[in-house]
Amino acid sequence: MRGAFKAAGFLRAQVAKDAFAGKLPGQWSCRALFSQMQLPEQSKEGKVLHPDLLNNDLLETKYAVRGEIYLKAEELRQTGKEVTFTNIGNPQALGQSPITFYRQVLALCAAPFLLNHPDVGKLFPSDAIARAKHYVDGIPGGVGAYSDSRGNGLLRKEVAAFIERRDGHPSNPDNIFLTDGASVAVRLCLNALIRSRQDGLLCPIPQYPLYSAGVQLYGGTLVGYELDEAQGWGMSTELLKSCVEKAKKEGVLCRGLVFINPGNPTGQVLTADNLKEVIKFAYDEKLVLMADEVYQENIYAAGSSFVSAKKVLMEMGAPYADNVELLSFHTVSKGMIGECGLRGGYVEMTNIHPGAIDQLYKISSLNLCPNLLGQIVTAMMCNPPQPGDESYEQFYKEKNGTYESMKRRAKMLIDGFNKLDGIECNDTEGAMYAFPSLVLPPKALAAAAADGRSADEFYCLALLADTGIVTVPGCGFGQVEGTYHFRTTILPKEEKMPEVVAKFSDFHKKFMAQYS
Incomplete structure (x- = not known):
């Protein structure tokens, strides 16, 4: 019933658009059209926000x-x-201790008056004090004030410097958005990518349900590509191609491709060669790559190592390096940090049109800014203590x-x-x-x-x-x-x-x- 109601609503909206655009016969005036339309039900059992009258995409969303x-x-x-x-990756809820250096710096940033206390040097290591002063000086108004909607500029520069060290290629801080965890960054990008049910997102099966839920919520279509369990949950570009073609026959245009590396829930680690195949496929099919790399520090298998999609993309050179659109996600909730409740993360946008970035900036502004403590711990994840620092050994x-x-x-x-x-x-x-x-x-x-x-x-x-x-x-x-x-x-x-x-x-x- 809800699906039929939504379909009828879409049809009414499309007819109205055609009428405004002059695509319908003259006697079909907008006023006449709307007078013939039956308005949707306003309330039920005395409630406007009745479960039967909510946004259907919200009702169909599952997590x-x-x-x-x-x-x-x-x-x-x-x-x-x-x-x-054990249903969710929430390390500290199961007893993992927070990393001391991060909490020391956060404490000083949250209570900057402690920096002037005569005994501060007895309570905190010198590098934690120096880092807190650096952040307090670089965050106008402190952690209780709004920042730029993309995140504080100083903190974004630290994230960009980390990406440059990791990948050996430049990173533009203006193309990095700090967010309240990687999930918010993913939803921000899905909201921009999906226009209607005709827009599909290629997503691994099994997948982290954030993607299926987000696609449903924003009105798109999930196009699943099955990972091969017998081959250690391997990917196949041949299967990806068949999924794209099948979707087209069903009236769905794939616009993006998600991969999770290392995998959730499957735990596999992609090699550079795997990533090259995916990048070439995205180039050929004109797909936006969404690289979920939030577990990049969690590599356990002997001989395995993490390599970022951006590093592989840049090293492939033209035409891939300057054309393939890439959205890369990371967070403080995973790794060895496990600061899930602080809600810190980022998305880096590579080869994304500046006009599209401007639109994402506009939408981010609706939330005013990500929380400042999450921004700070994201910057610290990217800029940890170094050899010679007082906290280095303990960290x-x-x-x-x-x-x-x-x-x-x-x-x-x-x-x-x-x-x-x-x-x-x-x-x-x-x-x-x-x-x-x-x-x-x-x-x-x-x-x-x-x-x-x-x-x-x-x-x-x-x-x-x-x-x-x-x-x-x-x-x-x-x-x-x-x-x-x-x-x-x-x-x-x-x-x-x-x-x-x-x-x-x-x-x-x-x-x-x-x-x-």
Whole structure:
């Protein structure tokens, strides 16, 4: 019903546009047209904002990471049950400690009067004091004042300098937008890219549900390209090409291509050769590349390393380096930082038309500015303590300790899954997740169908009820038809991971025995 209502609304709007443009017969005046149109329902049950009368794209938007299972977990937690939230990459919620240097600088920026305290040198290291003074002096009005809508200019220069060091190629601070986390940057770009349902976004399957939700919310069409699980979740440009052609036959024009490197939820790491193929494909098909690189520090597999899409693009030279449109995203929420709640991130725009950047600047101005503490921690992520700084040794001890622990936890979890009948799991080469495949007995599939659920959703709900472990069913990310998965993080504290693995194992064995 809602879909039909929306279609009728679109038709009315299009007829009205044609009438204004003089494309309809003269007797079809605008006034006559509108007099024949039935106005939509104003309210229901006394409410204008009734669920049946909301924006249909909003109603159809789904975000599985915080869906039904998460809500049930919150209910259980409030009753006193121990709940382990492995549904989302939220490191500090599971016990990861903040990096001391970042918090010291933030504390001084938030309370700059401490910089003049006679004992400040006893409480804070000299480089944290110097960095805080640098930021306080460079942020007019301090952290309680609005900044430029793209973010403070000094802080954007630090991000640009980081990108130049990483890639060996120039970065323009004016083409960098600081945002309240990478998610806001992604939605900003999707909103600009999508014009109607005829506009498609190529997106990996499985994918992080931000993309499917964003495409739905802004009225576009998600065009999924399946990653090859048997080949370590590999990409295929031949498959991408077939997806573009199929979409065209269905009246959908692909305008953008998303890839997540390292992968979420799949954990694979793309090589420079992989990226070259994707860039050539984007050039041939005239696609905007959206490079989700928020896990670039989370690389665990021996021999693997992160290489940015921009670095590969610039090194390819003409005609690619000066033509392919690239949007690159990064955040402080991941890596070894895990400052999810501070909401800091950025998008760098490469080969984007200056007029389009101006329009994105205009839309960013509706939010006035991203929060200043998030901007500051983004700049610090890009400009950490250096050798010789007082904080250097402690900073890298904390950061490397977290990194090595994540590597061990990833192996512990994957090994635990692969010992179980009915579960197969690729190695987590990068990012923060495992995405095991479930091979469930026919009785379990029948029980799920009788409950009106997908089999992986049925499994995850049973897991939650039995163990208090919160996961996300694979259907929330997309998966090959007839396959079932779930996503879990590798983030429980290392000393608790054996207990988490044991709970998974005990539950899975009971579940399989019950439905065998």
